Amino acid sequence: xxxxxxxxxxxxxxxxxxxxxxxxxxxxxxxxxxxxxxxxxxxxxxxxxxxxxxxxxxxxxxxxxxxxxxxxxxxxxxxxxxxxxxxxxxxxxxxxxxxxxxxxxxxxxxxxxxxxxxxxxxxxxxxxxxxxxxxxxxxxxxxxxxxxxxxxxxxxxxxxxxxxxxxxxxxxxxxxxxxxxxxxxxxxxxxxxxxxxxxxxxxxxxxxxxxxxxxxxxx
Ligand code: MN
Numbered sequence: 001x002x003x004x005x006x007x008x009x010x011x012x013x014x015x016x017x018x019x020x021x022x023x024x025x026x027x028x029x030x031x032x033x034x035x036x037x038x039x040x041x042x043x044x045x046x047x048x049x050x051x052x053x054x055x056x057x058x059x060x061x062x063x064x065x066x067x068x069x070x071x072x073x074x075x076x077x078x079x080x081x082x083x084x085x086x087x088x089x090x091x092x093x094x095x096x097x098x099x100x101x102x103x104x105x106x107x108x109x110x111x112x113x114x115x116x117x118x119x120x121x122x123x124x125x126x127x128x129x130x131x132x133x134x135x136x137x138x139x140x141x142x143x144x145x146x147x148x149x150x151x152x153x154x155x156x157x158x159x160x161x162x163x164x165x166x167x168x169x170x171x172x173x174x175x176x177x178x179x180x181x182x183x184x185x186x187x188x189x190x191x192x193x194x195x196x197x198x199x200x201x202x203x204x205x206x207x208x209x210x211x212x213x214x215x216x217x218x219x
Contacts, residue, residue, distance in 0.1 A: 001068065004051075006035035006042075017049040030071050034059070043084055053085035066090050073098075079122060096120045097142035097216060102132035102158065103178070104150045108201065112145065112178075115205050119212075129153025133161050141173060143212065146195065148179040155179075156193045163194040174215045178203065 002020065006013035013033055020026045033046045036057040046054045052071035055063070070090050074081055076098070083089070099121045103109045109125055116123045124139070126132035130152040136144065144162070148155040159175050166172060177190040180201040190198050197211045 001030045001032065001071065003032045003034060003064075006033060006037065014045065014049060017046075017051060021050050030075065032067060032071060043086065047084040051084060052081075053090070055087060059087075063087065063090070066094060073122070076122060092120075095213070095216075096122070097212070098122045098124075098140070099212075100124050100126060100132060100135050100139075100141045100144045102126040102129060102135075102144060102150065102155070103147040104128050105147070108147070108203075112203055112208075115203065115208060116145075118205075119209055121212075129155065129158035129161075132158050133165075136162055136173065137165070143216065144173055144175045145199075146175050146177055148177055148190075155195075156190070159194045176211055176215065 004013045004016055008016070011019070013035065017031055017033075020029055020031065031049075031051045032053040032055065033042075033051045034055050034057055035042065038056050043054045052074055053067050055067060059067075067085060067090055070085050073079065073096075074085075099116055101109065101112050101116065101123055103112060103125070104127055109127075113123050113125065124135060124141070126135050128150045132144065132146065133153065135141070146155040146159060150158075153161065155177055159177075162173065162175065174196045175194065176197040176199060177195045178199055178201055179186065182198070182200050187198050197215050199208050199211050
């Protein structure tokens with residue numbers, strides 16, 4: 001990654017970016033523009049030159065960190081960029097998460113994927129508990145949406161296995177249970193199994209969104 005100032009002697013930030021993009025060894029570098037002069041057309045020019053972000057100085061360390069995270073997120077396979085990152089879009093992107101959906105029913109899968117993507121999240125799908133287990137080992141997710149009834153390994157068994165694997169590291173990935181047949185005491189059973197929240201099926205978009213935000217904002 002290159003964090004590039006605009007005003008520099010000899011070669012300005014735009015010229016540097018052009019040179020970087022022309023060099024085959026550097027062309028894949030993620031570039032962030034930092035400038036103290038906000039001029040008309042600069043953001044558009046930055047986008048043309050392949051910058052991931054355009055930020056006006058002064059910025060604080062948290063903003064820089066958030067920008068770097070957001071820019072790196074764009075390098076995730078399958079991610080489609082929605083314009084250049086700015087202070088405004090980064091503030092919004094703090095509510096965007098990488099979510100693993102573990103669901104065996106294709107209809108529910110499509111429905112949930114569409115809902116989550118509409119909320120701005122990045123979604124990967126596991127078709128059963130075993131795949132879910134593999135996925136959280138291979139990749140880092142912010143959250144798991146876990147169907148309870150699944151072949152191979154069900155939601156409770158998968159959650160137990162994930163929690164067991166997390167023990168040495170002390171990590172705890174939030175897991176939300178999904179089930180159509182919620183009975184009294186189920187919620188307690190899910191929480192006891194190591195899950196952090198619960199949504200009923202058919203999934204209601206507001207309930208899902210609130211449960212995700214509640215978990216991600218309050219830990
Ligand atoms: Mn199922």
